Amino acid sequence: MSSSDRKSWFMRWLIKLFKGGSSNRELVGGTHRPRQFIGDENMVLRAPVRSLDNRSRTDKEREELDRAISLSLAEGLKKPNGYGWRPNDEDDHAKSVQDDLQSSYPHVPREYQPMGYRYLCYTLINMHIQPKCQKWLSKSYICRICGGCNHDIGYGNYLGCMGSFFHPECFCCRACRYPIREHEFSLSGKDAYHKTCFKELTHPKCEVCFQFIPTNEAGLIEYRCHPFWSQKYCPVHEHDNTARCCSCERLESVNTRYISLGDGRSLCMECMESAIMDTGDCQPLYHTIRDYYEGMNMRLDQQIPMLLVERQALNEAIVGEKHGFHHMPETRGLCLSEEQTVASILKRPKIGGHGLIGMRTQPQKLTRRCEVTAILVLYGLPRLLTGAILAHELMHGWLRLKGYRNLNPEVEEGICQVLSYMWLESEIMPGSSSTSAAPSSSSSSSGSKKGGKSRVENKLGEFFMHQIAHDASIAYGGGFRAANAAVNTYGLRRTLDHIRLTGSFPL
Helix, strand or coil: CCHHHHHHHHHHHHHHHHHCCHHHEEEECCEEEEEEECCCCCCEEECCCCCCCCCCHHHHHHHHHHHHHHHHHHHHHCCCCCCCCCCCCHHHHHHHHHHHHHHHCCCCCHHHCCHHHHHHHHHHHHHHHHHHHHHHHHHHCCCCEECCCCCECCCCCCEEECCEEECCCCCECCCCCCECCCCCCEEECCEEECHHHHHHHHCCECCCCCCECCECCCCCECCEECCCCCCEECHHHHCCCCCEECCCCCECCCCCCCEECCCCCEECHHHHCCEECCHHHHHHHHHHHHHHHHHCCCCCCCCCCEEEECHHHHHHHHHHCCCCCCCCCCCCEEEECCCEEEEEEEECCEEECCEEECCEEEEEEECCCCCCCEEEEECCEEHHHHHHHHHHHHHHHHHHHCCCCCCCHHHHHHHHHHHHHHHHHHHHCCCCCCCCCCHHHHHCCCCCCCCCCCHHHHHHHHHHHHHHHCCCCHHHHHHHHHHHHHHHHHCHHHHHHHHHHHCCCCC
């Protein structure tokens, strides 16, 4: 074939290509667009779009844009309202939309694309994706900044909460700082928490078993709380044989160890540090309290024996005592006026495991030489509590030796509690002086451990004073409050004189 024939054949083939069948044409917006061959036969470029209608490009683009917006809004109305996660396939969806647009709007090399065309394609893609989270973006799409990291969220997954938007990894618990991935969470002010973390922060835990305190049948959290120590615990621990310290009344927790005294009582380690275990160890404290009385011009002329005894021996002595009012259900001291034989603790026991071992007692026959035979005190109590009991019982002895007869329990126990309270106050508050104390009371603490007590021991002393002041019994609690009011008003000496004359407190 000659060169002219080949040229003629090629031109006929080219004309047929532009006018011929669908295999060599593309349908775009209802019109056929021919392909353009440039240079090499293997390189195919798409020609610019040429519309057959006579409308201007601006009118056509505006119409296409309005149509895209209408389709987007229609799709957005089908979506449920509320907050939620953006679909995981959002990026894939955007890509598919872009592919669809590319199939409808031909790709044209940069040199053939007018600026308006590129803007139209970008707008259509954005408007098609937006309505899927339209409720989310209605308020903050202009500035879609993560409330956690303050960076742009982009088109990845995000979460909306409290009027802000977050990356999934930036919506974190205020307590543990880990992301919140559950559908439900707790909110306190503007701070979000895992439900478990919020429960750890707000739901009270038992200080005995360290479990969350359960709710009662009404759905309320019910617990017990010690009025002084503020120890919170489940109500069940009052009846499940949980050990309670016989001195400070705190319950034994699962991570502490109490010492069994062998007579049904237990002692915590803090109280055990200053516990007095035998009669010999208690003698210096006994003389200190006698000196305290002497410093208030209340000297005891008689030498009254003092013994530390076991619980059983004290209870037996109470049964044999004809006179006196005893604080039930637990009596810790006794001013004895009858002749009895009492087993006194002679040797201090040692701690062995969770109990005491090596205790040795010795029976002693107590003969009556005056109105008071002896003073008995329960062993195994901290120094300050033992001293408070001794001060109380010594006041009983002083009243009997000075001829105060037939006093009703409220008056006698009340004034004895006042002396016990005053001694404790002088021990844990060395710089203070009670309004009822005599001017020479500063000398009454010779031989005491004033100034050398630990913070724990001082706290115990405050608790023992709290016990006296808030005792609910009529004789001990009511009597103390009436006696203390009289002493604070008239002084100790005038109050005692009034009791001797009338048998009651001055009003």
